[in-house]
Amino acid sequence: MIKFSIKHRGFFFLGALASLAVTFNACTDVDNTLGDDFIDPSQRNGVLIDSTFAIDAYTVSTDSVATSTTSGKSYIGSYNDPVFGQINSSVATQFYPSSLSDYKKYAKNVSDRIDSLVLNLKLKGGVGDSLAIQHLKVFQMKNKIHSDTLYYYSNYRIKDSIETEEISVNKNFDKSSISYSRKGDGVVHIKLSKDFVNKLFNSNIDTAKISSYEIFMSTFKSLYIENAALSSGGGLNAIDFSDTTTRMHLYFKVAGVVNKDSIVRMPFFVGSTSYSSVRRFSIIQHVYNGNSLYAVKPGEINPDLSKNPTPSKLVYLQGFGGLRTLVKFNDASVKSWLELHKDAKIYRAELIVEPYFPGNLLNYKNMPMSMTAYYSKTVSGKKYMYFIDDMVTFKGVSTNAFYNRSRRLYSLNITTHFKDAMRGVKPKEFYLYAGVPSGLYSSSSSSYGTNYVELPYDFWNVPNQVILGADPNKAPKNPIRLVITYSK
Template structure:
């Protein structure tokens, strides 16, 4: 049979099989039900997999921005700091309220985002706020390795325990009416030196005439965790900075009439970025420097940390004895986390898998691509989700392995990396700086080595 006919037959059979199956994480290759595939199975355990560094990534305007100090006993330390711009109230020129102004308090408000990873039970954090010595430009792209220049004098600080799911009660300041106590979304409220808004907001009129004048003077804020004051292993926190702001609570005396009010200096959209630093443990550094064909342990880490490069050297020769007269009904990659991965070091709930094209650009595998008829079943079918019952990850790679076997696809580089589990409508293949989870995968030379299970049918 010629390969052209085999390719067409493979496509038709694969489409029929894929459309008749459920989510592959729920089925697996060994489930005996109505969806079980019939044929012979071969297990390929000669898989080359190694730990490599993730690419640098833009951190400007992230939906979830990391603030971190995490002393991970397996991976080493991760630090993430935040730089932000500030803008005038209403994002326009600002006119002072009438009367004598007295500042009562100032708070930098950082709303939590979903996705904390680390120890939230025993660890305490101390967050420090500084003023930038360089202007944050909202129209510029900043990467995770950007080193920010900031004033070491403190504008404010706060010691806290991470509570990303707990609402808090604050007073809602209503101009000309009694203040009321209300519940607000989980957030950190950091006291700021009143001298800061006293000068930049209530001071020289020239600073309030335009956004450019204000931001040129303020420069921006630099927010980091004091690692010397962090107790326990710490962790990675995430914040929704498009809702962050400096709130100034003040009183006015207007001819004997007293009133309380609040005015905010918001962090503008795309006006924030993260500076991320990883210092890896000896074990991780050894894996990165290894010249072995494959590693026994592979380290995967979010926040633009670590990924795995994987290849399948035996795929082309897998069916030589059958003169390659086979159809691959299903190919499933199975990965098992190393033992001892429990909270607060639980395995990342989701991984992604992608490949390079000829130009070394990231593209989706055929099984995950909506432009390929064999990948139309969606991201949940492609897999990558952690199954706590089996302690495994599964990827359905039928089309990719078939194309490698037939020489229709060239492996210019294939990778596995952590992915944000909240993104369920697509297979995300971009490097991530807004997802902190990690996992250690068993490579080769263990009872739970990475393996490729292939169900095939011989063509007579």
């Protein structure tokens, strides 16, 4: 079993934890993610556990997610999953010379000595079939990716922003798709057209006007690397933009010392962090057309809650800008709880989320290591996404929301949020997303003020996925349930 290190927010925490664990070890699995109320010793005999509070769960889509970034990997490829259907991902990226002075030196006088211009993409990891032959093309964008734009989104209308002529050429020097696979995490080499080379290097370029990297990128725009959709199989392949192999190289001839021409190269950074304003973003498309018995049913995504839809026995959680799970406190359970336990003292509200593996097959590789709970709040007409308070309060406790392999479930402490929801000061619903964002555990983030206007990159950067629930034909229990520890 995987072990996680645990940090406690206060030294007095251990005493309360030990007392509670000894008293209730036989009844419930209470860990160190308690709520902000501690059990008084005189009340321990009166502590009760309620597992009847009903949770309604639904599958909802993420219409768009911010995918612009300056670091890490970006995924490219086409992946057909039997449960989640097809995912297609392409990448738009800026480029610029590693040395602006070298570019200005050669831009006007090497056009007749150019051998080739090659875009190299280092592949490193991914999901799906690494041996699947996939196909891509490269286009020049009509504009640069603006450094002063906060976000580009996964559903960006890229077709309106690229030139019609592709600039990639295959080995036969035809303007057609480039074939590649992820075998051995190799490098994809893409030769770019002479027309594009002539834009970058010709005698008419006024190099005096290219006085900065920003001007260079505004002049020559950005690149769009488009991956073609596959009808079956495939995979998503990570491009490692931090690897020094991911570059664009101009090869040109220079006079050799022994009266022979030599080939030298001029490097261009691609999506690199070397220049802080350089950005790239992903274009992601999800098509829920899986052929599995347990495939996502498009008609069950995004139910109209105003029409009181039937909660789903199986719900779906997917990273990479895909699906999330909407958790809603059942109206009848809320009413019953408020009537019967109005003055109850709540010590813990634990949300139990069980993954479902059809055929009893465990697939730890692609499932989220953890999940995060968010609720939405509208401020001045803008919808904000906030961590539920318990995620922030216990951000140093790594067991909150992580998958427990021995119990085969996710466990989320939602004590504070549940209390506030019962008081009417927080919504009685929230979303589950795949992964725990790094910002939540960052030492620079505020203990109680962490929030994102947009979802952080963690939710699109990893293409993981999992079915939540149990076999709807056999299991009577709900896929997500609440266990409340309290006293009257």
